[in-house]
Amino acid sequence: MHSNSALREQVRSQAEDRPGVYRFFGPGEELLYVGKSVRVRTRLLSYFRAPRGDKAWELVNEASRVAWDYIPNEFAALVREMKLIQRWQPRFNVQHKRRRIYAFVKVTREPAPRLLPVTRVVDDGATYYGPFPRVVALLRTVREVCHVLGLRDCPGTTPIFFDDQLEIFNAKRPPRCLRADLRSCLAPCCGRTSSAEYRKAVETARRFLEGRAEAPLHEVEERMREAAERMDFEYAALMRDRHERLRAFRDDLVAFRGRVEDLTFVYRVPGFRGDDRLYLLRRGRIQRDLPYPKGRKARERAAQAIDDVYGERDLGPGGLEPEDAAEILLVARWFRLHPEERRRTLSPERWLEEKRPA
Numbered sequence: 001m002h003s004n005s006a007l008r009e010q011v012r013s014q015a016e017d018r019p020g021v022y023r024f025f026g027p028g029e030e031l032l033y034v035g036k037s038v039r040v041r042t043r044l045l046s047y048f049r050a051p052r053g054d055k056a057w058e059l060v061n062e063a064s065r066v067a068w069d070y071i072p073n074e075f076a077a078l079v080r081e082m083k084l085i086q087r088w089q090p091r092f093n094v095q096h097k098r099r100r101i102y103a104f105v106k107v108t109r110e111p112a113p114r115l116l117p118v119t120r121v122v123d124d125g126a127t128y129y130g131p132f133p134r135v136v137a138l139l140r141t142v143r144e145v146c147h148v149l150g151l152r153d154c155p156g157t158t159p160i161f162f163d164d165q166l167e168i169f170n171a172k173r174p175p176r177c178l179r180a181d182l183r184s185c186l187a188p189c190c191g192r193t194s195s196a197e198y199r200k201a202v203e204t205a206r207r208f209l210e211g212r213a214e215a216p217l218h219e220v221e222e223r224m225r226e227a228a229e230r231m232d233f234e235y236a237a238l239m240r241d242r243h244e245r246l247r248a249f250r251d252d253l254v255a256f257r258g259r260v261e262d263l264t265f266v267y268r269v270p271g272f273r274g275d276d277r278l279y280l281l282r283r284g285r286i287q288r289d290l291p292y293p294k295g296r297k298a299r300e301r302a303a304q305a306i307d308d309v310y311g312e313r314d315l316g317p318g319g320l321e322p323e324d325a326a327e328i329l330l331v332a333r334w335f336r337l338h339p340e341e342r343r344r345t346l347s348p349e350r351w352l353e354e355k356r357p358a
């Protein structure tokens with residue numbers, strides 16, 4: 001018999017075969033592992049049959065307590081599992097897995113804003129775009145966007161003097177790095193650009209990050225063409241590679257943005273023993289969930305919830321938290337793996353039209 005037979009007996013006598021999320025705790029009540037299953041009892045009992053040395057065997061040997069919550073359906077169990085793992089980082093969940101890192105592009109809030117690739121979103125007044133799954137590629141692409149549009153990438157402490165300010169300071173400033181002479185930076189450090197011109201370049205970058213503008217691509221195409229005309233094939237080849245990377249990045253942006261926009265609907269999920277639920281999703285985030293409304297009063301309440309959720313001001317593609325990124329990617333993956341689930345969704349407008357009591 002397994003050394004942790006008390007736990008096994010508890011599962012055998014109390015757990016039911018229905019969807020849920022389970023948690024194993026260690027002797028100090030630390031959360032060791034979180035899992036989910038559509039049949040909690042069967043899944044938990046399988047841990048006690050694991051061969052010696054297996055990860056599951058190690059887990060039940062170390063655990064001193066197991067607990068589970070029933071969740072009406074697999075979709076909700078998946079989301080709950082993800083949130084618990086994110087919050088508590090249980091050792092057995094994260095030990096053998098590299099934590100997935102998402103990157104964002106930060107547009108700083110400074111007189112001469114910078115574009116920075118970051119892996120954390122903080123409340124500092126900057127705007128964040130993303131999430132992007134390819135962190136390493138992003139580093140290079142952000143650098144290239146900055147070079148193409150002439151945005152600075154020097155430290156935030158660099159003094160900034162726009163040309164419209166030089167008169168005030170009455171002094172010519174030498175450029176503080178080579179990029180000014182290479183013309184890859186508008187050089188707000190030495191008055192070579194006006195605040196309006198620099199702001200325009202930042203706006204172009206923002207629109208590119210939102211998948212709404214292609215200016216950086218056109219700029220590189222132009223340079224490629226000019227280089228070919230003057231038979232500078234080396235530079236033309238450099239520009240061609242840069243163009244390809246920027247285009248791939250743009251495709252990622254557009255594809256991801258498309259997926260997120262597309263994940264805005266009311267989703268009905270059948271649940272265990274008729275515990276059906278309604279999930280209100282907006283841009284891939286679950287804004288609210290409620291029991292599937294059966295009577296007139298319940299439909300009125302649901303219609304009100306839909307009005308509230310979809311009537312709120314939309315913050316646009318910026319302003320994402322890392323937890324949101326994980327949730328969006330999880331929801332996107334769920335509908336990619338289960339395309340048939342789309343049949344259970346309705347746009348908020350359609351739901352209200354069909355179900356709101358007259």
Ligand code: SF4
Pocket residue numbers: 151152153154158175176177178179180185186187188189190
């Ligand atoms: S040229 Fe000036 S503003 Fe541009 S990156 Fe260099 S130091 Fe910064």
